Amino acid sequence: DTEVTQTPKHLVMGMTNKKSLKCEQHMGHRAMYWYKQKAKKPPELMFVYSYEKLSINESVPSRFSPECPNSSLLNLHLHALQPEDSALYLCASSQDAQQQANTEAFFGQGTRLTVV
């Protein structure tokens, strides 16, 4: 099983709403990632969790709040977003976040988020 599953696939939310994106993997990977991708741009790293601890926060605004309840799950809690936060949000996982052979990152299908 080399699958990273993200839900929902699409989400439309108002600027006062609170919502959550979910990501799940059962590959035994110990590193999980959130990326944001705007149209016609490369993915931009937001957060890295390594062994269920937040190891990297790329200066992401606090309206995005990550959570890693266990080694298989990664959530991204959203609150008071702005229209410019509309994007494709990608979750990924890899065996380990640090230098090690074969830490290839596997990406989920993404959540297309629209903030209205």
Next chain:
Amino acid sequence: ELKVEQNPLFLSMQEGKNYTIYCNYSTTSDRLYWYRQDPGKSLESLFVLLSNGAVKQEGRLMASLDTKARLSTLHITAAVHDLSATYFCAVDERNTGKLIFGQGTTLQVKP
């Protein structure tokens, strides 16, 4: 800070032709990846290149890595329309766990 640059950013080519996409990166790294992305879709892993001189081939695509030159190439042989997509290279930043992407190359293969 690691920077990754691809060129060209846009490539329109005829079916049956050959072409190469280049990926340069600015600091030493041990791993380079190529991904394909179709419009509105996620990233599909194509190749993982782990060492200097590594060459991998899958169908009409061949990727290589020269760590001394900090350069990877993705060579397309006898392009077909199904290869139309955006191709990203990405490089592991040593000791940080960050995967840094190039800008992407949008490939359009015309019949």
